[in-house]
Amino acid sequence: MQAVTDHLTHATDDAAEIVMSVEHLSLDFHLRTNVLHAVRDVSFVLRRGQTLCLVGESGSGKSVTARALLRILDKNGTITNGKILLRGKEDEIDIAPLTERSKELLHIRGGRVGLIFQEPMSSLSPVHTIGSQIIEAVLLHRAMSKKEAREEAIELLRQVEIPNPDKMIDRYTFEFSGGMRQRAMIAMALAADPEILIADEPTTALDVTTQAEILDLIRRLQVSRGMAMLLITHDMGVVAEVADAVAVMHFGRIVEQGGVEDIFHNAKHPYTKRLLASTVKLEQSHLERDEAAAPEKAEPVLQVRNLTKVYGSATGWLGKSTFALKAVDDVSFDLMPGENLGIVGESGSGKTTLGRLILRTVEPTSGAVAYHDADGQEKQVTELDQAGMREFHRDVRLIFQDPFASLNPRMTVRQIVADPMIVSGTHRGKALEQRVAELLELVGLDPLTMERYPHAFSGGQRQRIGIARALALDPRVIIADEATAALDVSIRAQILDLLLDIQKRLQLSFIFISHDISVVRYFCDRVAVMHRGKIVELGDAEQICTAPVEAYTKSLISAVPNPDPRHKRMMHRTRFTAQG
Amino acid sequence: MLRYIIKRLLYMIPTLLGISMIAFVIIQLPPGDYLTSLISRMTQNGENVDPAQIAQMRAIYGFDDPIWVQYFKWITGILLRGDFGYSFEWNRPVSELIWQRMGATLSVSLAALLFVWAVSLPIGIYSAMRRHSVGDHIATFFGFIGLAIPNFILALTLMYVSYKYLGQNVGGLQSQEFIDAPASWAKFVDLLAHLWIPVVVIGTAGTASLIRILRANLTDELSKPYVITAKAKGLPEYKVVLKYPVRIALNPFVSAIGWVLPNLISGVTITAIVLNLPTAGPLLLRALISQDMYLAGSFILLMGSLTLVGMLISDILLALLDPRIRFN
Numbered sequence: 001m002q003a004v005t006d007h008l009t010h011a012t013d014d015a016a017e018i019v020m021s022v023e024h025l026s027l028d029f030h031l032r033t034n035v036l037h038a039v040r041d042v043s044f045v046l047r048r049g050q051t052l053c054l055v056g057e058s059g060s061g062k063s064v065t066a067r068a069l070l071r072i073l074d075k076n077g078t079i080t081n082g083k084i085l086l087r088g089k090e091d092e093i094d095i096a097p098l099t100e101r102s103k104e105l106l107h108i109r110g111g112r113v114g115l116i117f118q119e120p121m122s123s124l125s126p127v128h129t130i131g132s133q134i135i136e137a138v139l140l141h142r143a144m145s146k147k148e149a150r151e152e153a154i155e156l157l158r159q160v161e162i163p164n165p166d167k168m169i170d171r172y173t174f175e176f177s178g179g180m181r182q183r184a185m186i187a188m189a190l191a192a193d194p195e196i197l198i199a200d201e202p203t204t205a206l207d208v209t210t211q212a213e214i215l216d217l218i219r220r221l222q223v224s225r226g227m228a229m230l231l232i233t234h235d236m237g238v239v240a241e242v243a244d245a246v247a248v249m250h251f252g253r254i255v256e257q258g259g260v261e262d263i264f265h266n267a268k269h270p271y272t273k274r275l276l277a278s279t280v281k282l283e284q285s286h287l288e289r290d291e292a293a294a295p296e297k298a299e300p301v302l303q304v305r306n307l308t309k310v311y312g313s314a315t316g317w318l319g320k321s322t323f324a325l326k327a328v329d330d331v332s333f334d335l336m337p338g339e340n341l342g343i344v345g346e347s348g349s350g351k352t353t354l355g356r357l358i359l360r361t362v363e364p365t366s367g368a369v370a371y372h373d374a375d376g377q378e379k380q381v382t383e384l385d386q387a388g389m390r391e392f393h394r395d396v397r398l399i400f401q402d403p404f405a406s407l408n409p410r411m412t413v414r415q416i417v418a419d420p421m422i423v424s425g426t427h428r429g430k431a432l433e434q435r436v437a438e439l440l441e442l443v444g445l446d447p448l449t450m451e452r453y454p455h456a457f458s459g460g461q462r463q464r465i466g467i468a469r470a471l472a473l474d475p476r477v478i479i480a481d482e483a484t485a486a487l488d489v490s491i492r493a494q495i496l497d498l499l500l501d502i503q504k505r506l507q508l509s510f511i512f513i514s515h516d517i518s519v520v521r522y523f524c525d526r527v528a529v530m531h532r533g534k535i536v537e538l539g540d541a542e543q544i545c546t547a548p549v550e551a552y553t554k555s556l557i558s559a560v561p562n563p564d565p566r567h568k569r570m571m572h573r574t575r576f577t578a579q580g
Numbered sequence: 581m582l583r584y585i586i587k588r589l590l591y592m593i594p595t596l597l598g599i600s601m602i603a604f605v606i607i608q609l610p611p612g613d614y615l616t617s618l619i620s621r622m623t624q625n626g627e628n629v630d631p632a633q634i635a636q637m638r639a640i641y642g643f644d645d646p647i648w649v650q651y652f653k654w655i656t657g658i659l660l661r662g663d664f665g666y667s668f669e670w671n672r673p674v675s676e677l678i679w680q681r682m683g684a685t686l687s688v689s690l691a692a693l694l695f696v697w698a699v700s701l702p703i704g705i706y707s708a709m710r711r712h713s714v715g716d717h718i719a720t721f722f723g724f725i726g727l728a729i730p731n732f733i734l735a736l737t738l739m740y741v742s743y744k745y746l747g748q749n750v751g752g753l754q755s756q757e758f759i760d761a762p763a764s765w766a767k768f769v770d771l772l773a774h775l776w777i778p779v780v781v782i783g784t785a786g787t788a789s790l791i792r793i794l795r796a797n798l799t800d801e802l803s804k805p806y807v808i809t810a811k812a813k814g815l816p817e818y819k820v821v822l823k824y825p826v827r828i829a830l831n832p833f834v835s836a837i838g839w840v841l842p843n844l845i846s847g848v849t850i851t852a853i854v855l856n857l858p859t860a861g862p863l864l865l866r867a868l869i870s871q872d873m874y875l876a877g878s879f880i881l882l883m884g885s886l887t888l889v890g891m892l893i894s895d896i897l898l899a900l901l902d903p904r905i906r907f908n
Contacts, residue, residue: 072811101816110814123805125824127902137813172903188813 016047018087019195019228020069020113025082025096027061027068038064038077040252046196046228048088053239053260054232055275056249057488058459062232063117065249066198069230070109071095086112088195111141114189117200120181124173124188130157131169134188141192156187160217178347179210183217190221197222200232207346207515212559212573215242234488236279237518237561240264241568248272260565278490279563282518299372300334301477301509302396307331307357307367309350309533327353329533330367335477338503340510342524342541344517344556350533351513355479358511359396360389371396374476394424397475401482403462407454413440413465414450420472439468442505444498460491464498471502479511484519496523517560521545529553581906585896592888599884600658604651606880607873613643614668614871641668654874658881665874669867674878677863682882684753685859688778688848689841695783696790701833704794705826711799719791726788735781735854748773752856781851786836793832801825827901834897841890 027039039061046052056062067073069084084095086108098105109115117123124133134153138144144152150169157165160183173181182202189197199218203211219242222229233239239246240260247257248271256269267273309328328350335341345351356362358369360381369381371392384392397420400406407416417436421427427435437447443464454462463483470478480499484492496519502508514520520527520541527544529537529552537550548554551574558573615637619629638644642653657663664674707716742748753774758767801807802825810820849861860879867876899906 067808070812072808106814106816108814109812115809115812117805117808119805123809125806125810125828126904127827128824133809136815140814172907174904174907185809188809192814 016050018045019048020046020087021083021085022065022069023083023085025065025068025084026080027064027073028078028080029074030076030078038252039068042082042249042252042254044247044254044257046230047244048195048228049223049226050244051222051229051231051242052245052247053243054230054247054249055234055236055239057234057275057490060249061252062249063200066115066200066230066232069095069198070113070115071098071100071105072109072115086196088112107141110137110189110194111192112194113196113198114192114194115198115200116182116185116189116202118202118204120178120185120205123185124181126173129170129172130176130184131171134169134184134191137188137191153187153191156191157184159190159221160184160187162187178206179214182206182210182214186214186218186221190225193225194227196228196230198230198232201234202231203238204233204235208517208559208561209346209556211238212561215561218242235561236276236489236563240563240565241561243565248275264563264565274490276563278493281493282489282496282522283563298337299376301337301372302335302358302511303368303370303372304334304358305332305368305370307354307369308365309353309357309362310365326533328357328364331530331533331535333528333535333538335509335511337476337509338507339526340503340512340524342520342527343511343513343530344515344520344527345530346515346556349530351515351530352481354530355398355481355511355513358479359393359398360384390424394420394473395475396477396479397470397473399463399466399470399478399480399483401485403459403466403486406466407462409454412451412453413445413457416454416465417450417468417472420469424473426473435472436468439471440465442471442502443468458491459487460495463487463491463495467495467499467502471506474506475508477509477511479513481513482515483512485514485516492519493522499523517545517557529556581899584899584906588892588895592892595888596885599888600655600881601651603877603880603884604654605647607868607871607877608647608650610871612871614873615641615643617871618668654877658878664878667867667872667875669870669872669875674875677875678860678878678882681858681860681863684857685848685861688753688775688782688852688857688859691775691779692783692786693837693841695779696786696836697833699783700787700790700794704791705798705821707791707795708798708802708829709821711795716795723788723791726784729784731781731785731851732854734784735777735851738777738781739855742777753778753858778848778851778855778857781855782848790833790836793836794829797829797832798825801829831898831902834901835894837894837897838887838891841887 021043022045023043025039025042026037029036029038042065044052044054054062054065064073064077068079073079079096082096086093086095090112093104093108095105095108124130131150131153134156135146135149138149138152138156139146142149142152154165154169157169162168162180162183173184176184197218202218203214206214215238218229221227231238231242243260245257246260246263247254248263248269249255250271256263256267256272263272264276267276307328308326308330311325311327331354333341343351343354353362357364358381360369364382367382371379371381373379373395379388379392381392411419414433414436417439418427418432421432421435436450440447440450445461445464445468449456454465457465466483484495487495499510500523503510510523512520512524524541526539527541528535529544529550531552537544537548537553539549544553545557548557554574562568615634619634622629642650645653654665657665662675664678666672667674667677670677703719707719710716753771754767755770755774758770761767802821804825807820807825810824811817815823848857848859849865851857852859852861853865860883864876864879866872867879
């Protein structure tokens with residue numbers, strides 16, 4: 001408590017004027033059985049032209065705090081204590097006691113405080129045009145005719161750098177890409193020229209390059225309009241790139257706040273240190289592996305040759321070929337035993353399809369996958385019959401991205417982990433039970449929990465269950481498709497370490513599909529960079545991440561935020577202009 | 581859009597053909613034909629039946645032809661001459677009989693559909709927004725009662741109430757004195773006074789299920805991020821709800837036309853018999869009992885076509901309402 005006030009007073013010697021100050025804010029949620037204190041005694045200030053980053057892991061209360069500033073709370077949530085003082089252009093007003101229907105609140109929402117948030121896919125109405133949603137915001141807060149509002153909306157779209165704004169204004173959201181939608185969201189939030197912009201994980205769902213562009217854009221708009229910004233994120237890299245001040249939230253409290261330099265290079269609270277450590281850890285390779293480079297003589301487990309998948313190339317009725325998309329285009333690589341091969345690329349680059357082609361859950365258009373089984377026999381995966389495929393799928397397994405959707409909520413952990421063994425008939429009865437317990441121990445879970453259902457576990461624990469299931473049949477290759485994307489940083493590092501540890505014990509090879517360069521760099525020996533279905537560069541992980549050769553790889557790597565405010569990478573990144 | 585409509589219209593042709601075949605097979609399914617049921621009725625009444633005359637009629641009506649020949653004659657008659665055949669029982673062309681009744685059927689059905697919408701939309705929105713409130717529980721309670729009560733009980737109750745307490749002349753769609761009177765304001769008022777009972781009776785079940793559907797859909801939509809976006813813009817709550825989530829939750833409402841319309845038309849039958857309405861239901865029932873095949877077949881065909889038209893209308897409205905459908 002004392003420390004927080006100290007920081008407040010300490011911070012006032014900054015020149016910038018305070019536009020909003022939040023004082024001792026507490027929020028409660030009334031759940032069915034108990035009261036959840038989601039936010040406890042939180043204080044911070046937002047200054048004109050500056051960015052405060054609110055950092056924390058999922059469940060820390062950062063999003064709830066942000067929405068409380070606009071009084072957008074679920075019905076069971078209440079502000080129990082504290083003030084939200086809005087200053088700036090008009091008289092000081094406390095938002096906390098305003099009622100849901102008051103004119104003052106409606107004026108502040110959108111008029112003085114803008115909000116953008118995470119899901120660019122679902123945060124705009126799918127049945128209204130982009131234009132009509134922006135025009136609505138303009139008309140609500142500014143005295144304009146409909147025609148003027150439309151002009152203004154086009155101007156706003158131009159400011160957020162949407163090409164052909166006069167045409168795009170009449171388009172629907174599903175005709176926009178993720179990055180474009182987030183731009184449109186920003187245009188809408190800026191419609192009434194607010195003094196404060198709250199951005200709740202605005203780039204989490206976007207690719208690194210798009211993220212860099214959006215952050216760039218927000219930064220520029222902020223400078224030109226002199227807005228204060230509250231940026232909520234879990235990504236320390238983003239924080240280092242854009243923050244002026246940082247507040248670290250943990251279990252509903254702000255455990256530490258201060259200037260960005262202080263937090264990154266002079267962190268005091270153990271939680272902040274831990275958060276930074278797990279982020280920085282992912283910035284380098286797991287070193288000891290470099291020594292044990294794969295033995296030369298070994299034969300590759302998987303040989304992928306000229307794999308191609310074309311979608312929609314069916315010839316039309318009149319014999320003319322319709323639109324065809326090469327999702328995977330002439331991809332070749334080898335996977336050595338005990339090797340971790342990373343596949344990185346933006347969404348739509350074909351990396352997930354590639355994983356499915358290798359497993360043959362999607363039938364390749366052309367090309368071959370050769371698999372060397374434990375006895376050294378070579379099998380052409382593309383020519384296997386059903387029985388052969390079953391055997392192949394026993395050796396090559398998949399770990400999914402979403403730890404919440406990939407476990408059947410109506411099966412116990414024991415049933416989930418035992419499922420592949422029952423299907424293939426390898427174990428039964430007592431042996432089955434033992435094997436499940438063994439696997440759970442292997443992934444660091446208590447075997448006593450095997451009778452529980454997935455909902456009783458956290459995201460990280462669920463991913464461990466998914467890994468145990470993948471390991472059940474002693475596979476030789478595991479394809480992990482964005483296996484850590486849905487997890488918090490600290491848990492992400494834990495899961496990666498777990499996988500490395502298991503690999504050492506079980507002689508596994510990984511194909512690790514990810515859009516997150518730092519994860520790949522930490523985990524993989526070699527990295528393949530995919531762009532528009534092609535592998536543009538394939539090489540040693542360190543080399544790709546530090547000294548990329550191809551232009552596309554350079555732009556991709558330089559767009560990754562660097563978790564060190566002294567070396568902002570993103571702001572002077574190389575841009576890759578697509579050649580057609 | 582126009583292409584879409586034309587495509588849908590073209591798709592309707594084979595479907596209609598299929599419906600006509602099924603309709604014809606259905607009326608041929610019961611053993612015997614109109615003449616056998618006529619003979620049995622006549623012998624029951626002690627009348628004399630002349631076998632030669634029967635054989636002659638059989639030849640005239642073509643009852644001895646194979647079924648596909650009969651079907652071919654019937655369908656070409658409809659397609660080429662608009663001739664739906666001849667009702668044996670009424671001794672009049674089927675088309676005359678049908679058009680008389682179809683008008684009443686359609687007006688009752690449409691009125692019921694409007695009633696269903698007008699009642700279920702506001703109540704559904706209210707129920708979703710104030711979930712688990714007293715008002716929601718009351719609406720849910722009456723909704724389930726509406727679903728559970730058989731139509732004819734409701735019809736009898738309403739008739740009793742309106743006769744006993746409102747002193748209204750019930751049954752039918754018009755009072756005796758207006759039936760052959762020319763159209764006038766008084767006739768219209770009289771129609772409304774009669775119409776409300778069938779409309780309420782027929783609409784209740786549909787209203788109840790639509791309230792439940794709208795409540796469930798809207799509850800899902802209310803927690804979507806775009807609703808928060810709209811709130812964060814500074815829109816007042818009722819505008820937020822009406823403009824965004826309700827718009828999307830309306831989809832099942834509109835597609836309801838497709839299934840409510842045939843439901844209403846066929847559901848009318850029992851109610852219509854109880855209330856003595858001059859709609860198609862009772863006539864169809866009699867035609868089926870007496871195996872008046874052309875009349876029955878034409879009714880089934882027309883109702884099938886109405887269902888198709890209802891589906892078409894609902895699909896076109898859906899496309900207008902939701903650009904995601906329009907663009908695919």
